[in-house]
Amino acid sequence: MMVRGTLKWRQAIALLGLLGGPTLFLGVFFLGPLVIMLIYSWLEPGLYGGVVWNFYHLNYGRIFGWANTRYEQFDPAYLRIFARSIWLALCTVGLSLAICYPAAFWISRQPEWRKNLFIFLITLPFFVSLIVRLFAWVLLLRPTGFINQALMGLGIVDQPLEMIFTGFAVVLGMVYIFIPFMFLPVYASVEKLDMAMVEASFDLGAGRWQTFRRVILPMTLPGVIGGSIIVFIPSLGNFIVPSLLGGAKVMMIGNLIEQQFLSARNWPFGAALSMVVMATVLVLLLVYVRQMTREDRAVAAAPEPTGDMR
């Protein structure tokens, strides 16, 4: 008992030593600001920036439909921007998945050296500044940009296509920057898929589609879901891509929050908007975790073996 007790203590101390630093860091630099934001979102905005320390629920009211009609109104534009953000983030997830999933299968069949080369190539854009890469898209997509010039030069269109400052441009930009985040988890689970499973499915009479639906998809689903979450969360709150490629026309929730904090100097309202984004993400994650644990628990224990064939 004594020995086990001291062992437990030692383990606890070792654990504290290992995890203490990061925990402290996260506590100060992540949880701290988060708590500040949470508190601010329930405070009254000051007239010239700053906050007044009064409990004030109308920040949320402006978003969801009740407002202090004296200086500000409920504006459905906020909800619309929010809905658009979700829609664009979903499009980003869908499109990057459509690119990464087949690519992962193809790459996983290549010889070892080529696999590594492709994975390196996919992560290569990380080495170039995000802003530079997005400006490259601006140069490509704008009315006098490379793509329009080429199309007009070839006589395919006779006036420039409107590509920049559209939802399409925003999704394109986000897909472009988030593809590595989707690819790596998807590839990890595709690579793990045992071809013997696919053969077993064929052997048991399942055609291509049935094999995909019953074996390949379920067995690679963890990677697909993981990648989708990792892409969805930063897409939803993104503000760099929409501000460069969406302009004033395609605003996302991230731009709105940035505006509230920087130009409108309405921190409480900005904080309230941030909290709504956070809550959305948390709800999604919770649903996902619940789903996963339920699946695990569905497998009940069965009686012990009899061990003989008849």
Place this chain on the structure above:
Amino acid sequence: MEATSAMVASRKTQETEADPDHPVLEIRHAKKRFATPEGQEVVALDDVSITVARNEFLTLLGPSGCGKTTLLRVVSGFEDLDGGEILIDRQDIARQPAYRRPVNTVFQTYALFPHLSVARNVAYSLEVARVDPAEIRRRVGEMLELVGLAGFGDRRINQLSGGQQQRVALARALVARPKILLLDEPLSALDKGLRDKMQQELKALQHELGISFVFVTHDQEEALTMSDRVAVLGHGKLQQIGRPQELYRAPRNVFVARFVGESNLFPATVTQSDPAGIALRLSDGQEVRLPASTGNVLMVGAKVRLMARPEDARPATGKNNAGGLRFQGRIKQVFFVGAHYKILVHTQAHGTLKASLPAGEDLGSTPAPGQAVELHFPPATLHVLLDEEAGR
């Protein structure tokens, strides 16, 4: 039990509808080559022809790398032939994809679906074929009971032992009642005790279901115990096919003699050949006369091998001197194996010989290393081998 007999009965009626006499599987002149990554070519199947009768337990026996798995994969549809054809119930199935062939496989690694429960694994082929759910439940229950896993339906695959997984793989492959079940070294991952038990159970199951089994193993003992017939493969070629007793008693070539059971092989030259029999001379000068074997016409001067099984060795006595082979030597090692002694005898002319002597028999004394012995192999136990192996 009723359920199983019903299943057997239903298969029986199917059989009488079809012609019961023709083989269920015919492999004709199968050829398969692979290109290795180093740019060389491996001939995995070299003109292999095998037929499998209805309700037969056929074993493919051969050392690792001889093409056994390739042969199964060609039948199940995962590899295309480079030449030859495969017929199931007289139909050429070359153009049928794997999922249309009436053949199921128990994979070497089992390849069970980890994301499905035991019952869903077993139900897989029925679900895919859109069988009525009530019917699926009934047949899966039946099958699980048959393999001794009743009540395990809700378990996950990773909650099972190796032996249990093996039974699930078996149930999954059998539930749709294929015409042929292919088993790729299914017992090689099990420990000895469990393997012996599964051998008996598999054989009984095959008999009960009336489905043809094509069973792959590299274990000759396993092959001899379980099979109706054994096909010995070596270097991509069919070396010999026949009943276990035939293979053991009359191997066609040196490859089979070495691979099936233990043997002593002596190079010999034909010195006389007439309708009554042949005479052979060994390298140590002793001559032996054997009755003419059917089919083989041997030319005088031909080089052959003479095979003698260890268990046919007897201590030479005055009485049994007539004919056969005699070897004098010294015992090198003795292994007591219960019913008999296995001894290694060193001889001047032929190196080390293997002999197996009954433990009860009067050997003068208990065999011990260093003792001088004289071994005798009666003529009826000797077997003439012509070639090293098929096609060489």
